[in-house]
Amino acid sequence: MQPKKYLTSNGIRYKVQFYNAEGKRSTKRGFKTKTEARTWYRHYQNELEYHGFAAKDKMQCQEIIDRWLNIKRQTTKGSTYRQYFNNCKNHISPYFGQIKLAEVTIDDCQQFVDLVAGKLQRFDKIVGSAKAIFKLAVKLKLRHDNPFEYVDKPRVKHTGAPKSFTTDQFQQFKTALADLQANDYKAFAMLALLAMTGARKGEAMALTWTNVDFSNGTIDIEHGVTRDYDNHLTIGTPKNDYSIRTVPIGPAMIVVLKKWRSIQRHQFKINNVQFGEYGELVFANDKGGLLGPNQANKWLRKLENKYGLPTYVTPHGLRHTFTTLILANDVVSPNEAAKLLGHRDATITMSVYNDLHEVTDHHAANFLENM
Known part of the structure; x- marks a missing residue:
């Protein structure tokens, strides 16, 4: 670029415009002569072309x-x-x-x-x-x-704390949920759906009523709530391609969702609330937009504190609970569980299950001893 002159209190000076390593336009000022400006510019461009940066010896x-x-x-x-x-x-x-x-x-x-x-x-x-x-x-x-x-990197520390409810705790959780529906039906419906389907919290937050098939008893998980590059909540693609799936729901869950849809539409009609840009969200906030990312955590923690349940179980812990119970009770095969959870294959599913629970059954040891 051609240097341009400008007037300062000390006389004429020259400046040169250029594009930096990030592609942003910038200006370097203060050169006493055109030759000095051109020499600096050529040096800068050479450094930029070869290294991607200029003045590497001074670079922070x-x-x-x-x-x-x-x-x-x-x-x-x-x-x-x-x-x-x-x-x-x-x-x-x-x-x-x-x-x-x-x-x-x-x-x-x-x-x-x-x-x-x-x-x-x-x-x-x-x-x-x-x-x-x-x-x-x-x-x-x-x-x-x-x-x-x-460098020598220390081993990752594991607390060893479980991440899911035991069978007895899950029964207690279901009792607590039944009591919750009278006070906060939206909280009840969302926690129940997470527990009974193993869906990720962000997947549940992104569900619209068009994703719910009451006739066939299924929900289509096609999206997830995430954050964009500016840290704003948005609905985007799910965690991976395998996360796009159809998950069955039982008759009781169908009843719950039908009732919640009726309650939600009645509330929105009374308060003249319109759904936002993402359509009819199953679990919208009071203004029809995306639910806050910590809302489900708050609902679950409040329930756990009230009913004496372990507070280390998060909404994602309900997904772990789902995994544990269906595998431990041979409800489905590991491959079928992987499809329900949106895992790439059963290896991931089994690694989650094995991380959660130690093998305490004596069947293997007893079998070998009695051969």
């Missing part, structure tokens, strides 16, 4: 963090990107952001790993993101090596 880590996040924004779903963004904002940038990229040592990285491992149970994803960021730096020839390749 935040620049490569931003580049990595920009790539993730283009290649992942909004909800996944937000996880990467939050990990960088809350952990990686505060530690590495202002350090020069070329000066980061193995010891710096080891101290970072020890720090997050001491504070967080699931620190492995944060460390994985940091490692990927420095891998990008190596790929762009901004560093000779990735210091995260040489």
Whole structure:
């Protein structure tokens, strides 16, 4: 680009406009001559073309963090990107952001790993993101090596706490649900649907009445509530292709949903509420839009506290409970369970089940001893 002159209190100066590594237009000012401006511009373009960045010797880590996040924004779903963004904002940038990229040592990285491992149970994803960021730096020839390749990572800590209700606790949960329907039918209907179908919370939040087939006793799970790149709630594609499925519901659940549809439409008619952009949501908020992501958690926690149920079971824990009970009681085969849950195959389903419960049955040991 041709340098342009402008007048300052110190006389004539030159400026040059250019596009930075992120494709944004910017301006560099303060050159005393056109030759100085052109020389800077050529140097900048050479660095940008070869490395993707300029002035790599002075570059701070935040620049490569931003580049990595920009790539993730283009290649992942909004909800996944937000996880990467939050990990960088809350952990990686505060530690590495202002350090020069070329000066980061193995010891710096080891101290970072020890720090997050001491504070967080699931620190492995944060460390994985940091490692990927420095891998990008190596790929762009901004560093000779990735210091995260040489750190010692502690083992992921597992609390061992169960994530699902036992059979007796589930019976108690069903009793509590029956009492709830008189006070909050929407809460009752949603928690019942999660427990009786194994659906993910986001899948239930995205259901519309057109997804419910009362005649055949099924619900079509085709979408899920997620967050977009700007952290706003939206309805998008489900977790994966296998999540698109048709799930059967029993006669009692059909009655529950029919009654809830009648109650909801009556309430909306009285209050002159129109459904929002996503259509007739089964579990809409009071304004016809998406239900808050923590609402089901609040309903379940309140129920657990009132009836003395373990509070470590979340709405996703109802999905684990569903998995546990149908497999432990041989209701369906592992492959059939995988289809109901939207898993790729039974391997994933069985890994969830095995993580939840130890094998305490003596059948195998007794069989071998008595052969």
